[in-house]
Amino acid sequence: MTFQVRILKELLFMFDTSRRASPFDLTMAHDAGFDAVIPYDNVTPRDAASLTQDAMFSRSPKAFKHTCIFINGRDVKKAEDTLAAVKKAMFPPFETNIVIDPSGAYTTAVALVAKVEDAMNAHGLGGLTGKKYAVFGTGPVGITVAEILTSLDCVVTVAEPNPMLNSDYLLQHEAFRGVLERHGAYLHGVSAPTQAEKTKILKEADVVFTVAARGVRIIEKDIIDKLKATKLLVDTNAVAPLGIEGLELNDYMKELAPGIYGIGALVIGDLKYKLQKEILKEAYETQTKKVYDYKYALVKAREMLQEAAEQTIAQKQK
Incomplete structure (x- = not known):
């Protein structure tokens, strides 16, 4: 008897409050490792809540953690309102990672x-x-x-x-x-x-x-x-x-x-590119319920720059 192990696909749903999603962010998400990146344009907070729960209930609570929500769009206020709607739409045990980076x-x-x-x-x-x-x-x-x-x-x-x-x-x-x-x-x-x-x-x-x-x-x-x-x-x-x-x-x-x-x-x-890549990669690799916002990004950027400085010092000492 043979058993097949079903590997869950890593999905990213991009909720863009603008009229079209950015090719930059779509490419970054694919390159971070997500199996599928699904963009939605002109998303309102009400839309976001409905879409989030559709995504939630299509998977078990454990499987839903292999889904990530990426909030985008040129208007920062609309993006933050969308984030609030997505967070409110989730509830235990249906929780997963959320990235917010409006127009980068x-x-x-x-x-x-x-x-x-x-x-x-x-x-x-x-x-x-x-x-x-x-x-x-x-x-x-x-x-x-x-x-x-x-x-x-x-x-x-x-x-x-x-x-x-x-x-x-x-x-x-x-x-x-x-x-x-x-x-x-x-x-x-x-x-x-x-x-x-x-x-x-x-x-x-x-x-x-x-x-x-x-x-x-x-x-x-x-x-x-x-x-x-x-x-x-x-x-x-x-x-x-x-x-x-x-x-x-x-x-x-x-x-x-x-x-x-x-x-x-x-x-x-160069730093912006590496930072966004690291954030999306972490959101892809870790099945948690973290919100990756600018506050998290600042902590991460400081860590990256400190690591780079330490590597430079180590290379000079060789």
Whole structure:
């Protein structure tokens, strides 16, 4: 008599609140090892609750742990509302892993913050706290960077560089208002479409992030030349023209002007890619009931950077 061992397929259901799922995230999920990645577009919290329970009841409680929910979409507030609906839809013993990374914003924002922290510590510039930050861009990455930093009691100015939008736009921005309600003492929102407004913000900040749309130059060389104090400028735009003039994609702590250092977009992108891959891989390999959000991602990114530093030291000692 022969017995067949049935191996459960590892499934990932992607609930995207936008009108279409991102090929980037679909590819990342497949490469992490999931046997099937099933995307759903335009998902509302109500949809998510129903879809979650459909997925739950199609498997036994033990088998359901081989199912993962990935929440995505450009609107951070909608993604968080969807997360709340998915968590509420589950109940013991039907619980499983949930990943939330709206448009990659959480892993990108975490990569920015963690890489800056690592670079400043490595170059004797101190840690994250006690510094002033400026974030140019009010999309999901910019808002998440502000969320992370203000939760660490850092003072952050979020600047909208689009001349078609003013500071009133930020007050109507649900995700920004959410951060303002939670950490208002540390958060400021301004409109900064002109060089004079950008220069004023840069002069007051210690660390500057450019996280606006692809192919949009935010900081010109003549602005950088006017800066005097030690500063760190960090870009995420990998499409020409790049966000910071004079800063190339692979630059790491390049001195753009005396005391003004820069980190390029692909340095951040490399950490973001590895971080998202590790999170999806863990969600695939461990059948638990964990929520992989930006808080978890920050812990993971710090661990990854520490391990990389230790490996570098070990190699030098050989």
